[in-house]
Amino acid sequence: MSTQTETHEFQAEARQLLRLMVHSIYSNKDIFLRELVSNASDALDKIRRAKLVDSGLRADVEDLHIRIEADPGQRTLTVRDNGIGMSRDDVVDLIGTVAKSGTAELLEQLRSAEDAEGSRELIGQFGVGFYATFMVADRVTLVTRRAGEDTGTRWESDGDGTYTVEPVQDAPQGTAVTVHLKPKDEEDSLFDYTAEWKIREIVKRYSDFIAWPIRMEVERRGDGGDGDGAGDGDGPQRELATLNSMKALWSRPRSEVAEEEYKEFYRHVSHDWNDPLETVSLRAEGAFEYEALLFLPSHAPLDLYTRDSRSGVQLYVKRVFIMDDCQELMPEYLRFVKGVVDAQDLSLNISRELLQQDRQIHLMRRRLVKKVLSTVKGMMTSDPDRYRTFWREFGAAVKEGLLSDTDNRRTLLDIASFASTHDPEQQTTLAAYVERMKEGQEEIYFMTGSSRSQIENSPHMEAFHAKGYEVLLLTDAVDEMWVEAVADYDGKRLQSIAKGQVDLDDAAAEENEKQEDDQRREEFAPLLSWLGESLGEQVKEVRLSTRLTSSAACLVNDAHDMTPAMERMYRAMGHAAPSAKRILEINPDHRLVTGLREAHRKEPSGAALTETAELLYGTALLAEGGALDDPARFARLVSERLAGTL
Numbered sequence: 001m002s003t004q005t006e007t008h009e010f011q012a013e014a015r016q017l018l019r020l021m022v023h024s025i026y027s028n029k030d031i032f033l034r035e036l037v038s039n040a041s042d043a044l045d046k047i048r049r050a051k052l053v054d055s056g057l058r059a060d061v062e063d064l065h066i067r068i069e070a071d072p073g074q075r076t077l078t079v080r081d082n083g084i085g086m087s088r089d090d091v092v093d094l095i096g097t098v099a100k101s102g103t104a105e106l107l108e109q110l111r112s113a114e115d116a117e118g119s120r121e122l123i124g125q126f127g128v129g130f131y132a133t134f135m136v137a138d139r140v141t142l143v144t145r146r147a148g149e150d151t152g153t154r155w156e157s158d159g160d161g162t163y164t165v166e167p168v169q170d171a172p173q174g175t176a177v178t179v180h181l182k183p184k185d186e187e188d189s190l191f192d193y194t195a196e197w198k199i200r201e202i203v204k205r206y207s208d209f210i211a212w213p214i215r216m217e218v219e220r221r222g223d224g225g226d227g228d229g230a231g232d233g234d235g236p237q238r239e240l241a242t243l244n245s246m247k248a249l250w251s252r253p254r255s256e257v258a259e260e261e262y263k264e265f266y267r268h269v270s271h272d273w274n275d276p277l278e279t280v281s282l283r284a285e286g287a288f289e290y291e292a293l294l295f296l297p298s299h300a301p302l303d304l305y306t307r308d309s310r311s312g313v314q315l316y317v318k319r320v321f322i323m324d325d326c327q328e329l330m331p332e333y334l335r336f337v338k339g340v341v342d343a344q345d346l347s348l349n350i351s352r353e354l355l356q357q358d359r360q361i362h363l364m365r366r367r368l369v370k371k372v373l374s375t376v377k378g379m380m381t382s383d384p385d386r387y388r389t390f391w392r393e394f395g396a397a398v399k400e401g402l403l404s405d406t407d408n409r410r411t412l413l414d415i416a417s418f419a420s421t422h423d424p425e426q427q428t429t430l431a432a433y434v435e436r437m438k439e440g441q442e443e444i445y446f447m448t449g450s451s452r453s454q455i456e457n458s459p460h461m462e463a464f465h466a467k468g469y470e471v472l473l474l475t476d477a478v479d480e481m482w483v484e485a486v487a488d489y490d491g492k493r494l495q496s497i498a499k500g501q502v503d504l505d506d507a508a509a510e511e512n513e514k515q516e517d518d519q520r521r522e523e524f525a526p527l528l529s530w531l532g533e534s535l536g537e538q539v540k541e542v543r544l545s546t547r548l549t550s551s552a553a554c555l556v557n558d559a560h561d562m563t564p565a566m567e568r569m570y571r572a573m574g575h576a577a578p579s580a581k582r583i584l585e586i587n588p589d590h591r592l593v594t595g596l597r598e599a600h601r602k603e604p605s606g607a608a609l610t611e612t613a614e615l616l617y618g619t620a621l622l623a624e625g626g627a628l629d630d631p632a633r634f635a636r637l638v639s640e641r642l643a644g645t646l
């Protein structure tokens with residue numbers, strides 16, 4: 001070891017991931033080579049781009065390629081690229097840590113995953129990249145030099161928790177990763193990764209479309225020989241071969257590309273080990289030509305709802321990689337879409353700033369979005385199960401589009417599904433809801449809340465349930481927001497059952513009940529006005545309810561007020577959101593309410609009565625899942641009352 005060798009510890013999460021790799025929960029170990037080739041290919045993309053942007057960069061971009069070197073004697077396999085390379089700090093930051101958000105959650109889920117199958121699925125959603133080498137290696141050495149820098153870095157680890165870094169003077173530009181292979185053990189899927197046939201097989205299978213040549217020294221194939229590679233006495237002849245075809249998949253007609261090739265390409269661009277759910281290809285001809293090959297994943301990534309979630313569309317210009325994560329091509333609500341867009345008529349030097357202003361890019365994005373949405377719409381009829389998977393995984397993200405993408409709002413409403421009281425298992429579309437609407441029903445009823453059972457059991461549901469009206473049960477955080485922005489679907493107003501007044505009676509019944517109502521209002525007027533005063537701190541009005549059948553009371557919002565959930569969300573985002581006072585509705589048929597009316601008639605004031613009013617309000621709040629201001633006081637009042645009944 002040189003005097004400049006430093007020993008570092010892997011970051012805690014990295015250590016845990018490494019342990020998983022060493023104990024190899026993933027049965028297909030071949031993919032380690034795919035990961036190394038994929039990283040090498042990215043490094044080559046990056047150097048070409050860097051040189052385009054800064055022609056003064058001291059970098060050799062003459063013959064960019066990947067080279068695989070196998071040494072059966074030493075049992076090593078090296079993947080070498082002459083790409084962008086890494087500085088010493090890059091190596092420590094990128095290789096020694098796992099920067100991906102969601103790592104901690106993933107590890108937690110892995111710990112609780114019950115079987116190997118479950119673990120594989122989870123890890124598949126994550127992609128372990130470079131660390132996959134530790135499935136096949138007992139030591140990994142990486143030598144790298146960043147283009148433009150003089151000193152290189154040597155990194156080495158046996159995957160146990162620490163690694164070393166030291167400077168090296170004679171490193172070539174780019175990165176070489178040498179895997180010191182564990183002994184072969186085919187029963188454990190550990191093949192001989194120095195064997196030419198095995199390397200060829202893996203490259204062909206996983207990396208054929210890589211745009212850079214993947215070269216390796218191979219045995220020269222004899223002309224019509226016996227194919228055993230044996231030489232004629234001078235030993236086998238060797239030659240340098242390119243193992244991959246390098247064909248850009250997106251430029252080939254769909255009919256000529258095998259499903260398996262698309263899947264591999266998807267894995268390359270998405271770093272997802274699972275198959276994609278759907279492939280979307282698009283070719284635009286004319287004044288502004290481009291080709292797109294996009295994928296809808298089959299699982300939501302763990303970081304889909306975190307702030308730093310990346311969008312997965314790469315931009316190429318005339319087959320040259322320009323940038324990852326091109327947000328100008330896909331709106332945030334479709335950030336899970338992965339793939340490649342290759343434009344013919346953009347400058348290779350295009351910057352993000354210019355992209356934002358480019359009219360053609362705007363048009364391209366509009367068309368891509370429409371294509372993705374129409375693909376989803378198509379799935380609804382062609383393959384409903386697949387559509388359901390899509391919506392389960394990505395529905396909550398897509399609904400964000402109802403707020404941000406007014407152009408496509410109608411399509412978004414068409415492809416959306418919601419839980420509903422109609423069916424405890426299956427979600428419904430709005431179109432299906434409208435079809436089932438009762439005669440005379442003018443509105444689409446919904447309620448937002450934190451869970452299906454909480455909404456279903458909330459007092460607001462009672463009359464809707466009793467009268468057989470279907471209610472949509474909206475439980476995603478984003479639902480609170482979009483329902484404020486979207487007024488109607490197909491001319492039918494969207495109406496929260498927890499807001500404003502409800503009127504579920506038909507005209508004939510209404511006439512009969514009108515007189516009864518007037519009489520009741522008169523009877524209850526003194527109680528309502530007393531309750532209004534007594535609970536004046538908490539509510540802005542107390543009125544008789546038409547939505548309750550079995551509960552004594554519930555809280556509702558005025559039609560234009562924010563719901564408590566919205567207020568909480570605004571506060572969580574750091575906005576000031578003063579609490580809007582709500583309306584207490586009481587059920588004139590409930591024993592507690594009629595009893596209270598009688599008690600109030602006999603003795604219009606008094607501490608016990610005021611406490612009952614407080615309890616009535618508190619119970620209504622609890623029934624909808626709300627939080628009491630002073631739970632201890634509430635508990636004491638309830639205990640005292642209970643004690644009185646014994």
Ligand SMILES: Nc1ncnc2c1ncn2[C@@H]1O[C@H](COP(=O)(O)OP(=O)(O)OP(=O)(O)O)[C@@H](O)[C@H]1O
Binds near residue numbers: 035083126
């Ligand atoms: N051959 C290489 N040349 C330059 N940088 C590399 C090379 N290999 C890895 N890196 C750097 O190390 C980082 C981490 O690599 P790693 O394979 O662990 O994850 P990743 O490729 O970013 O994502 P994933 O885990 O999904 O494959 C890369 O993002 C890249 O910046």
